[in-house]
Amino acid sequence: xxxxxxxxxxxxLALGLALAFSPRRAWGPSLLALLSAVGAGAFVHVPQxxxxxxxxxxxxxxxxxxxxxxxxxxxxxxxxxxxxxxxxVWASVVVSLSGSKLDLLKAVPxxxxxxPAAWVVSRYASIPVKVxxxxxxxxxxxxxxxxxxPVTPGYLPDHxx
Amino acid sequence: xxxxxxxxxxxxxxHPFSGIDHVLAMVxxxxxxxxxxxxxxxxxxxxxxxxxxxxxIMGMFAVPLPPVEVGIALSVLVLGGCIAxxxxxxxxxxxxxxxIFAVFHGYAHGKELPxxxxxxxxxxxxxLATGLLHVSGICLGLLNDLPRGIVVTxxxxxxxxxMGVWFLYRAIGT
Numbered sequence: 568x569x570x571x572x573x574x575x576x577x578x579x580l581a582l583g584l585a586l587a588f589s590p591r592r593a594w595g596p597s598l599l600a601l602l603s604a605v606g607a608g609a610f611v612h613v614p615q616x617x618x619x620x621x622x623x624x625x626x627x628x629x630x631x632x633x634x635x636x637x638x639x640x641x642x643x644x645x646x647x648x649x650x651x652x653x654x655x656v657w658a659s660v661v662v663s664l665s666g667s668k669l670d671l672l673k674a675v676p677x678x679x680x681x682x683p684a685a686w687v688v689s690r691y692a693s694i695p696v697k698v699x700x701x702x703x704x705x706x707x708x709x710x711x712x713x714x715x716x717p718v719t720p721g722y723l724p725d726h727x728x
Numbered sequence: 729x730x731x732x733x734x735x736x737x738x739x740x741x742x743h744p745f746s747g748i749d750h751v752l753a754m755v756x757x758x759x760x761x762x763x764x765x766x767x768x769x770x771x772x773x774x775x776x777x778x779x780x781x782x783x784x785i786m787g788m789f790a791v792p793l794p795p796v797e798v799g800i801a802l803s804v805l806v807l808g809g810c811i812a813x814x815x816x817x818x819x820x821x822x823x824x825x826x827x828i829f830a831v832f833h834g835y836a837h838g839k840e841l842p843x844x845x846x847x848x849x850x851x852x853x854x855x856l857a858t859g860l861l862h863v864s865g866i867c868l869g870l871l872n873d874l875p876r877g878i879v880v881t882x883x884x885x886x887x888x889x890x891m892g893v894w895f896l897y898r899a900i901g902t
Contacts, residue, residue: 698774
């Protein structure tokens, strides 16, 4: 198993951490864009042949989104909205291929890590947020690499099945 | 569930705690970082998972590496020794030491990762557990602010280093 709630949850977690470094005025449009795109994406049907590419895109998005915490300048509103739309698209695609709409619903609240993370950042203590983001990146890199392995991963049936 | 072992979040989270050598090395990273202060108090816990991933990828692709158990034992010995002797390494040197040892720890995890039934949840578990062990090391480092606290933390480092000698003896002996 590699689908379910974990990939979209990590993506929304990364988004929440990234948004913590954006100005508060960007939060509203970003969260609105996220919810609208997730709502629309829940009804999109994606061909099963896109499975590998969808997961790879999802992990690359997690890495890129989480890495935004290291940007020197705060995220602009348009960039925050773009990140939200990107997260919503990849999460919806992955869930549509390997999960249920309920997984998407369960994953969305992960973006609310934005609130404690922004509180920490506003206290000039962005380090814990950057450390957590490095953990998220580590998980995504491992998951993306696993797809490139020349072995049968544990989540796929082997020749005996 | 395919070829997979029943490996999910729980197995991944428990894995770093399953060997006392892993636990001591990761707590030592946080404790040494706390000893060295800024910026290493947060740079070391960021470098460790990053390089651990590099090691895990090497493990997944079965890239040959010197005996992993020896590397892990050495990490306990060296990091414990650095705390006991209160070694004030320059930033680059501390980063290199921790990065090299992280590769060995990651290698051990990475070899098992592909066979996990839910490798993503497994990764989340072991990265989270590793991070929490670092944080516990940093919290232990807060003892340094207390009167005679440094004596306690340096003594802890000494005990860790002695255990590292034992792990090394066992690793070389087998």
